[in-house]
Amino acid sequence: MSNSIGQLFRVTSFGESHGHSMSVVVDGCPPGIPLSSADMKSDLERRKAGTTQGSTTRLETDEVEILSGIFQGRTTGAPLTLMVCNHDSDSLHYNKKFAVPRPGHADYTAWVKYGGYNDYRGGGRFSGRITVGFVLAGTIAQKVLALVGVDILAHIVQIGPIHAATRFTSQSDMPRLLERCRQNPLYCADSEACTHMLALLEEIKNKGESVGGAIEGIATNLPVGLGEPVFDTVEGNLAKALFAIPAVKAVEFGAGFGAAGQTGSQHNDAFTMQNGHITTSSNHAGGILGGLTNGMPIVLHVAIKPTPSISKPQNSVDMVSKEPVVLTVEGRHDICIVPRAVVVVEAMMVITLCDFALLAGVIKPMRPQ
Amino acid sequence: MSNSIGQLFRVTSFGESHGHSMSVVVDGCPPGIPLSSADMKSDLERRKAGTTQGSTTRLETDEVEILSGIFQGRTTGAPLTLMVCNHDSDSLHYNKKFAVPRPGHADYTAWVKYGGYNDYRGGGRFSGRITVGFVLAGTIAQKVLALVGVDILAHIVQIGPIHAATRFTSQSDMPRLLERCRQNPLYCADSEACTHMLALLEEIKNKGESVGGAIEGIATNLPVGLGEPVFDTVEGNLAKALFAIPAVKAVEFGAGFGAAGQTGSQHNDAFTMQNGHITTSSNHAGGILGGLTNGMPIVLHVAIKPTPSISKPQNSVDMVSKEPVVLTVEGRHDICIVPRAVVVVEAMMVITLCDFALLAGVIKPMRPQ
Amino acid sequence: MSNSIGQLFRVTSFGESHGHSMSVVVDGCPPGIPLSSADMKSDLERRKAGTTQGSTTRLETDEVEILSGIFQGRTTGAPLTLMVCNHDSDSLHYNKKFAVPRPGHADYTAWVKYGGYNDYRGGGRFSGRITVGFVLAGTIAQKVLALVGVDILAHIVQIGPIHAATRFTSQSDMPRLLERCRQNPLYCADSEACTHMLALLEEIKNKGESVGGAIEGIATNLPVGLGEPVFDTVEGNLAKALFAIPAVKAVEFGAGFGAAGQTGSQHNDAFTMQNGHITTSSNHAGGILGGLTNGMPIVLHVAIKPTPSISKPQNSVDMVSKEPVVLTVEGRHDICIVPRAVVVVEAMMVITLCDFALLAGVIKPMRPQ
């Protein structure tokens, strides 16, 4: 507990990295929405290992089975269950050293919490593979939010010390940004930075190291007034959803940490009229005021720590004998999870916003819209 | 909805800035804990306006009434209700311009969401005054967590461009840090930086401006294994709780955004033995691995935006006539909310951790411990 | 935990029988609904002691204060808090025998659960007085449901061995039924049965006894499709809400226990057309099929046990010394709670149905309807 998130659009995750499958139950999807496993193909493909530099050589076919909630090609209003079976799990590397936790991993904390009974193979529930289910749920949420025209995009803005110069600036910027991201394997809108990032990843790989990065997430065309303050704020629920992605260590909205250094006149977004609608002339708020969407694009950043599994020797301890151990992590691992996390950031954003849209009555739970 | 947070230790907030009172119901507090309104005095005092430079001149006595849940000086296991009546609310400034939203405020978003029916006086539910209730609930959570020895401390690490050099380094550091914080009105452990901050606040005030800042929050003596992955992670639930504080725009844990620039060998905290217990030799994880506490101190940072109310003229629009308006915000306002937010950060941390301790069975819900 | 009920229309109860007050927080009420404490007067009056035969002589004025959620006479979308202060609490009778549980009361179970720290005065949280808050929340729910025309009515159908002959038969029957109920102090539609019931109550009183009874609850003009199967069925959530009323020991819908003795052709309600709408020609289902409303009136019955406090001597034990004690309950008590429970049954029905209407999107959470 708790492996569920959301109030009206509720996602329940189950499955382990090296178990039978990685799956998700989505309860609360309105009926009548066309959906097939083909709809999930492109998002799953983006999350997949081996398609980007620096990812693990574990190659999963990631075929989706829809086990429930679909009839005659449309959602029924019943819980949707989406399953991806595990095939290429290679547990040999894990079995021999189950008592020695990998630094930076959940091996130690999970072992304590579950009294040693947790499925530690491949990280079990704490593997990045859990995000397969997040992406599947995100595909459904995207279909629902599309009913009201919301668009979501995430892209890489940092790998290690290299920052992308291109950031989201305005709603009209979305198509151009999307096109740029698609032009390179890193989903980074700055093609020059991308070249440097790719070179860095090669270097990191050769060193037996790993590296972190940062992603910008954007949502546009949002109605005003989503969010359920004071505790279910748009920032709060987005952050909670994003921190469920393994390796995320920071989340900021709009000016974010930069706001700490600003004055009021620098930070405040002046209200103005545009095409008959109230809007703001800048967006330091990142589209959120008082925990509620203000109609401007949501702009957020997440920091992703370097993949903990590295081939360099690291100090650890044997949890049973309490003896120090020098650990060399074998197995197949990503040296940088950031490229694969882009679509997962999109998924967590869209899942959260879909729940808010249902809570606000913008999308009706019952009958087609 | 939703004005409640927490699963087993559940806090419900009610009241408005210029209404009858600001209050909180706390459900799930174990019975038998000694509690009186005097216990809340010092925390409320720290939150109070007028005790620090740069705060509003609205002076509330903030007398706490305990309306339920106490019998013979101890908690009963029934819901605790803590109320602070509003006395010095000065609504005159707000009444005349209810149709013109203040930039950076929730005026516009709340007006849309609630169809114009929201109590806009003093920001209503979107006022910083709502945090009175958070602090009250925090006092109770602190009493509960004290049963297992957890310590919480927050302090200012940034005001505008000025950064404090002193940060938390280790558990043994807590007493010294606490002592330093108490020595100055800003609750900043770096006395030299504090002097500069105070000068800055004076300057900001004279300019009719406001300024943001950042706070570091720390929790020590935590048991291993708190947190309920994959969705109720320690990071996720802490972040959600912290984003309920008006003006928070960013939250990071451990290395936070810095982790994006690190390599695995830089970031990973090696495991080691200390006094017979497993621990880590560094704390880039901020005390959390896999969404679970690892026994090391939780270290987090929050960014707080500048108070939106400034006396400089700002552009806005009349929400009814849709005409542009130049707005000068009158009334009494903080020019920097950060000093008053320190105790609120502590409160949201302790509320969240108390819930986790109950969920993990570390503290029992029933009968005295 | 848990002193809250409902998902979108969420009611939180606080207060004790002999404490400061009995109150309720209602979160999720849509904005813009006219509301004042005067609206609650008539329902509170119906619940009040001393207005019907057989009720306690504890006389509370039951003045309602609205502490939050109202501005300019209308709901704001913020949590509504309604409070009734306790005045006539007479705790003397309770203090002396706190170690001897009254048979049929929660004295023993609460003492064990809360480790002896519960406020036992007047039953504390387990007193029938807790239903003051239920009635207040019901008033609000009724205002919300009135937006879609739903009507609720409860009436007495049994006191001890005496059954009322008059039951609800059809939607068109509601006005007549309501009128009949109002004609007598017991809110019983069968005036002849009422006469016998009043005589019985007199007799029961003279014997130092108490007596139980049964109430029929009806809801008409419901939209089709309320309910959230498979676990949040209309029957399930109504039953849960009704069992929160102290003394309720049974709940049935439509044919109820009678359905156990029926055949399919006797029980099934044939579908038919009426005024262009699909309806059923009988209502053994009590308005609910598959856990969903079918547009026919909801008809339910609840059994209420005799008030446990009687003046006859009863066997008990001292919880501390473990010695047998013969107990004579003093204090002021109802000899029959059923007449006062009628309005509480209505309240729990309307609270539950209001939540369902919001969940189904029949009533929108945001902005006026």
Add this chain to the structure above:
Amino acid sequence: MSNSIGQLFRVTSFGESHGHSMSVVVDGCPPGIPLSSADMKSDLERRKAGTTQGSTTRLETDEVEILSGIFQGRTTGAPLTLMVCNHDSDSLHYNKKFAVPRPGHADYTAWVKYGGYNDYRGGGRFSGRITVGFVLAGTIAQKVLALVGVDILAHIVQIGPIHAATRFTSQSDMPRLLERCRQNPLYCADSEACTHMLALLEEIKNKGESVGGAIEGIATNLPVGLGEPVFDTVEGNLAKALFAIPAVKAVEFGAGFGAAGQTGSQHNDAFTMQNGHITTSSNHAGGILGGLTNGMPIVLHVAIKPTPSISKPQNSVDMVSKEPVVLTVEGRHDICIVPRAVVVVEAMMVITLCDFALLAGVIKPMRPQ
């Protein structure tokens, strides 16, 4: 929504009668409990069609697959997913008359709620087959509750007009009652009544009819103080869980509806000492006082309506054309669901009590007990 029930022991149901499978996710099961699909065999067998008189000829093998949450033969603390694939679904009878709702079924209400998009084959989510998942979850809950020694038993006390004379009388009665139930195909402790019931079922079958009945559920060896008043009462949550079983129309506890006719001295259970423990000399409360367990056995009754599908012609309407239709339900159906519901009543009881045991801290969520 909502297809989940429980707070700490949380069961999520998915799957349709004629879809891929019927399944359940159980979140919150403590780690370290031995579990295999073989453990579910006997309970599933009891629920199965064809094993008792009067059940459908649809014969499912009901092989259970455990998809997640198990490692090395024990629960891991991660969500458990249990799946039973559908094989013998015969949808032909349903396809042709999807526009004509069967009286007594959810066909009409589901069609309206889900805008005609629901999977109506075999009743979809509203089929009795959904209880396969309930039974699977119940098996797990039973394993958890066994840690504290709780016993659960349900048995038939009525089929149509025939009542069993044998009822539960005391905790010591459990073994004898269990033995008697096992001696006949109806799980009825009164062998003479059972003979009459079997004859009745034969008669009902020949008439193309169906018939209802009633089940008594018992839980013994319960700790005192389970339950979370005022809204999560033991009665309320048990009732909610039981009403999730299709066809249940009434639930009562202890004296139940009989309490309406009792006086206080008849109903109140006197406290007494037994083997050094406080207990009551009778059990009209059905083991529950103030919504909390009092240590006495929980005794409850549920009424089950006759199976709606009968072969006799019935009046209905075409939902599209709005024309009257005389419907003869074909397909394979139970003529009496009561025998198959016995194990489902046990499952819903044990699921609910397991959640209460976790909420009360009687069973710890983390690490082996």
